[in-house]
Amino acid sequence: MTRDDGGTAALTTVLVLPLLLSVLVGVLELGALRAVVYRAGAAADLATIVAVGDQDQAELARTGILRLAPDAAETARDYFARNLASTAPALAVSVEEIAASADVATFASVPSIDARTGARYDRPTVRLIASLPVRTPGFAVLFMPAVTTITIHSASSPR
Amino acid sequence: MRNRTTALAMAIVLSLGTSASAREPSENESRPFPPPVAPGPDPVAFVVPAGLYFVTDTYVADVVTTTDATTTYSTTTVHESTGTFARVIDSVDTGASSVFDGRAFNGRGALRDGRALAGTYYQNFVLTADGYVAVGIVFFQDDSETQRRAAASSLPSATPARSTTPPPAVATAAPPYVATPAPSFKPVRPIASATPTVRAGIALAADGPVLASAEVLRGRLVRFWPRAFANEVAVPIRSWRLVSAQPDYVSAASGGAEPLVAQWIQMPALGVRWSLRFEIVPEAAPNERLEAQISITLRSPALID
Numbered sequence: 001m002t003r004d005d006g007g008t009a010a011l012t013t014v015l016v017l018p019l020l021l022s023v024l025v026g027v028l029e030l031g032a033l034r035a036v037v038y039r040a041g042a043a044a045d046l047a048t049i050v051a052v053g054d055q056d057q058a059e060l061a062r063t064g065i066l067r068l069a070p071d072a073a074e075t076a077r078d079y080f081a082r083n084l085a086s087t088a089p090a091l092a093v094s095v096e097e098i099a100a101s102a103d104v105a106t107f108a109s110v111p112s113i114d115a116r117t118g119a120r121y122d123r124p125t126v127r128l129i130a131s132l133p134v135r136t137p138g139f140a141v142l143f144m145p146a147v148t149t150i151t152i153h154s155a156s157s158p159r
Numbered sequence: 160m161r162n163r164t165t166a167l168a169m170a171i172v173l174s175l176g177t178s179a180s181a182r183e184p185s186e187n188e189s190r191p192f193p194p195p196v197a198p199g200p201d202p203v204a205f206v207v208p209a210g211l212y213f214v215t216d217t218y219v220a221d222v223v224t225t226t227d228a229t230t231t232y233s234t235t236t237v238h239e240s241t242g243t244f245a246r247v248i249d250s251v252d253t254g255a256s257s258v259f260d261g262r263a264f265n266g267r268g269a270l271r272d273g274r275a276l277a278g279t280y281y282q283n284f285v286l287t288a289d290g291y292v293a294v295g296i297v298f299f300q301d302d303s304e305t306q307r308r309a310a311a312s313s314l315p316s317a318t319p320a321r322s323t324t325p326p327p328a329v330a331t332a333a334p335p336y337v338a339t340p341a342p343s344f345k346p347v348r349p350i351a352s353a354t355p356t357v358r359a360g361i362a363l364a365a366d367g368p369v370l371a372s373a374e375v376l377r378g379r380l381v382r383f384w385p386r387a388f389a390n391e392v393a394v395p396i397r398s399w400r401l402v403s404a405q406p407d408y409v410s411a412a413s414g415g416a417e418p419l420v421a422q423w424i425q426m427p428a429l430g431v432r433w434s435l436r437f438e439i440v441p442e443a444a445p446n447e448r449l450e451a452q453i454s455i456t457l458r459s460p461a462l463i464d
Contacts, residue, residue, distance in 0.1 A: 045462055052460040053376060061364035064373035066458060125463065158376060158458040 022142055029138025036090050036134050037150050043083030044128050044154035051076035051106075051126040052156045066158050068124045073104045076126050080104075084132075092133035092147045102130035114155075123157035208291055210246040211284065212392045215366050218297050221265060231303040232268060232276050244284040244291060253277045253302055263298035270304050277302040286395075286442065357394070359387045359439040359449035365418070366393070372454035377426060380408075382418040385451060387441030394443040402436040402450070423457050432456050 051072045059067040069075070081099035088095050105114065107125040114120075114127060121127075133147045140146035216236040224231050251257045254274035260267055268276045278300040284291040360369025362384045369388075375381050385399040400413040410420035419435070427433060433455040438448050 049460045049462070055376065060373070061362070061367040064363065064370040066374040066376065119463070121463070155463040156460050157463055158374070159461045 025138045025141055029136050032090070032138070033134060033136060033148060033150070036087055036132070037152065039087045040084060040130075040132050040150065041152045041154065043080055043087065044130060044152050045156070046083050047076045047078075047080035048126045048128050048154045048156035050079045052124070052158055055158075066124065068106050068108045068126065072106045072108075072126050076104050076106075076128055077102060080128060080130065090134055092135050098130055098132055102128055104128050117153070119155065121155070121157060123159055125155055125157040127153075127155040129153050208246055208284065211244050211291065212246065213394050214243045214245045214283070215393065218265070218299070221268060221300055223268075229303055229305045230271075232270075232278075232300045234278075234299040234301065243294070244286065245281045246284070247279055248282045248296070249280040251275070251277060251280070259296055259298075263296045265297055267298045268300055270302070276300045357387060357389045357441050357444045357447060357449060359385065359396075359437070359441065359451040361435065361437060361451050361453040362386050369451075370453055372432075372456065374456045374458055375423060377423055377457055377459040380420050380422050382420050383435060383437075383453065384418040385437050385439045387439055387443065387449065389441065389443035394441050397440045397442050397445055399440070400438045402438050404435045405433045406435075423455070426459060427457055 052068070054069040054072055054075045056067040056069045059065070077099045080102060081095045084091070084095040084098060091098065103116065105116070105127045107114070107121045107127070110122055110124060112121045112125070116129065117127070119127075129151065131149050131151045133149050136144070136146060136148045139148065218234060218236055220235050222233050222235050224233070249257045249259050253270065253276065255277075256275070257267075257280060259280045260275070263280060267278070270276065278298055281297050281299060282293055283295050283297065285294050286292075362369050363373060363382065365384050367384065369386055373381075385396055387394050387396045395416065398413065398415050399419070401409065401411075401419060404421065405423075406421040407424040408420075408422040411417075419437075421435065423433070435453050435455065437451045439451055440448060
């Protein structure tokens with residue numbers, strides 16, 4: 001390698017290294033964001049499943065048919081907040097705020113059409129849609145938003 | 160050559176044969192059904208007082224509530240079965256006397272004008288080996304009265320009377336309180352005879368309606384209450400026995416006043432429904448073996464999409 005080649009390599013490194021570091025940071029942040037999406041989705045899924053399991057026992061004894069408990073929506077919201085607790089450090093707001101602002105709908109009478117999603121439910125269903133502001137400091141380094149909002153959706157029914 | 164080959168093959172097959180590991184269906188079961196208990200001797204038949212029914216609402220207290228000008232006299236009950244029986248022995252209107260006045264343990268109240276309250280006298284019984292024994296009388300008050308406002312106070316102020324004769328009195332003849340007839344009495348379906356028509360069924364609550372089918376969540380402990388009815392009136396059951404079932408857990412194969420607790424863990428094939436079949440012996444007809452069945456649809460919370 002000549003002296004000119006060495007200079008060219010150094011110059012190339014100086015120019016390319018920031019680009020490589022940017023790509024690396026972006027990939028890492030994107031991976032972290034994906035992980036939060038999966039964990040939040042699992043939290044919502046478990047919350048709706050728990051809410052569906054919370055049945056109206058008096059109605060069941062009267063008719064023999066599974067019916068959602070009157071407080072199924074509150075149950076879903078409560079368990080969503082509990083399940084999100086482990087993800088709280090990655091979130092820009094508290095899990096209680098996220099759970100409180102979540103759109104939780106119960107469809108006790110069937111068949112029902114979800115006005116928001118257009119989905120048809122043939123069994124009593126609990127549906128949860130929530131928006132989560134996630135901290136993305138890696139994106140901020142890349143001059144992108146420091147908080148990225150993701151939306152998760154979950155619906156469960158006894159089948 | 161062919162015969163030798165055949166004989167050799169048979170010899171090899173026979174030498175490799177082992178005894179079959181057949182399993183007796185009744186062996187190695189985690190919860191074998193105990194053999195049915197032989198029923199004991201039936202008691203001597205005794206007379207069932209006419210009109211007797213099984214108590215499902217127990218007296219708690221007399222209640223007097225006042226709303227605006229109306230005062231209501233009612234009775235609060237608690238929905239529970241204490242194992243006692245009762246029958247209506249007298250229904251009285253407002254002010255009417257009864258031969259049972261003074262015999263009820265909770266007494267019989269009166270309106271503000273002194274007249275006795277309307278209501279119903281019930282006589283309670285307990286079932287003993289000697290039959291139904293009367294244990295007391297309770298009065299369920301069911302009456303109301305409306306206070307009439309003084310008409311004079313509601314009249315607009317009038318100009319001074321020109322004549323010296325006083326105006327006619329208004330509403331002075333009527334009592335200040337007017338008793339209204341008792342709104343309603345609890346329907347009572349009496350047992351017509353000592354050999355009532357009995358039927359049995361399964362409910363999901365001690366006093367719940369009989370159900371032909373029920374949905375059950377997977378993994379839940381569900382209580383199934385065998386119930387019996389004599390002339391459509393609930394009567395206690397002497398015993399029940401589980402004839403057939405497919406749950407993964409059952410609390411017992413037979414019992415008395417307690418329910419069967421069952422749990423299903425494994426989901427059935429799509430569209431398959433299970434059933435529980437009981438044999439029930441009611442107190443009202445101890446010689447009868449009633450069959451009752453409930454169909455079970457097992458469901459499990461699951462995600463959609």
